[in-house]
Amino acid sequence: MAEKLQLSKKDRLSVAWRHQFLQGSWNYERMQNGGWCYSIIPAIKKLYPNEEDRIAALKRHMEFYNTHPYVSAPVMGVTLALEEERANGAEINDQAIQGVKVGMMGPLAGVGDPVFWFTLRPILGALGASLALSGNIMGPLLFFFAWNIIRMAFIWYTQEFGYKVGTSIAQDLSGGLLGKITQGASILGMFIIGSLVQRWVSISFTPIVSKVTQSPGAFIDWAKLPSGVEGIKSALTTYSQLGATALDEVKVTTLQQNLDQLIPGLSALLLTLLCCWLLKKKVSPIVIIIALFAVGILARLAGIM
């Protein structure tokens, strides 16, 4: 061997860039294999100038592969390290490389899904959406840039990490770190989902429970207000002291207000738990969604909601 073959930073960046298209040819047969091979092509070109070795390498990377698209980056890093050693004459056979890929993809997918799909995206999405609901352009901008900066940094640095530590990462995986990350993300995710259920699932029961005529002083007596600016001031003062019930002489209590006094958002919570149960019973989410729209229309017709 004349000279040690090495992947430059440019090669590794090129792999990381292509890695973003990992799922492009996602198929029911070998899932992400095409995208994986597409990603590693720059490295193969560099490491195997010989036509025969190059073909063997291409075929070797068309095997079954499937994991979370971002946590695939450290797997790629380790694989690059292995391929580099192999190109320089180390005894690393096809099974070893496929073994590392398959061995890492399972546990890593188990971390990637809860961390990215079920914690980070709901949080950033809810943050952006809550701004967007008032038409604020910051909402979408925040979501888009925060997500992509985090994602790109993650893909590049974990690929570099995998490349530097090589196969020893496989031992780290069995340690407690991944378990802790998953658990931490689940806790954060469940906490945030709990607050989202409270804030964003809106159910409002409109039937009127009671109508009470309030005593004088408990409401704004619109007829007796002083005229002009003084009147506005007086009305606002009373309103800020007594709240919305001060607006009318008759205090109307809806079913929703009664429920809110018990636990605000109780009906939203019950609905969410019902959905959880239905999903566990293998009812398709689509069916549930359509059913909820039907319930909404019927309830509006009946004047309940």
Added chain:
Amino acid sequence: MSIITIILIIIIALLAGMEGVLDEFQFHQPLVACTLIGLVTGHLTEGIILGGSLQMIALGWANVGAAIAPDAALASVASAIIMVLGLEGGTTNVQTAISTSIAVAIPLSVAGLFLTMICRTIAIPMVHLMDSAAEKGNIRAMETWQILAILLQGVRIAIPAAALCIVPATVVTDVLNKMPAWLSGGMTVGGGMVAAVGYAMVINMMSTKETWPFFAIGFVLAAIGQLTLIALGAIGVALALIYLGLKENGGSNNGGTGGSGDPLGDILNDY
């Protein structure tokens, strides 16, 4: 709609479709896709609001393993186009246009799901072509097939989007205006509840005996209106760190005593 607008919409649809499978840049998320369509059609604010409302519903939609969730890409692109058509045709009520678009988005997400399943099946022979290209060492051909497979997923959304653009705006507006109040009101009520399904999907993925208490804390704390989402996030991170730290300490203490954690059992064993 002008030709340039339609072309821009088709480009956005293409990006959204590709992202629907790639899941990297997030062009398929309602918050991004609806905003972009709003931007190119001159209805930016309405687009942002529609994006925010749909995003709340789609928060928990994620592809895990081989299982595929409702498709956010077609839902967000198509509903944004329908909203824009409704607005251009002169609908006075923006709220009706938005809530109707949301209701339309749901069946569309199912249609998008079937379309992506078709694309993922067509990808099988494409990957076989990549195999035979690998056999010959033809790297250029392999790359081409990968790119074509991605484009196929983009076209999946671009074609329905283009078809919708041809619908005259007045037709959409007429339909919106003729809609009885109970129907649009009912769909608004339904839309308020639908978010629960997405949250339930997330809960089912992550709930364990250990994490349910944190759900309860989050639910109760969120009733305090002064806490922003960022504040709630900070509390959540702190709770997770505290829990993990305490658990580690607790674990090492148990290890130290060497007991089985069952006092009665220990006594019986010693007896």
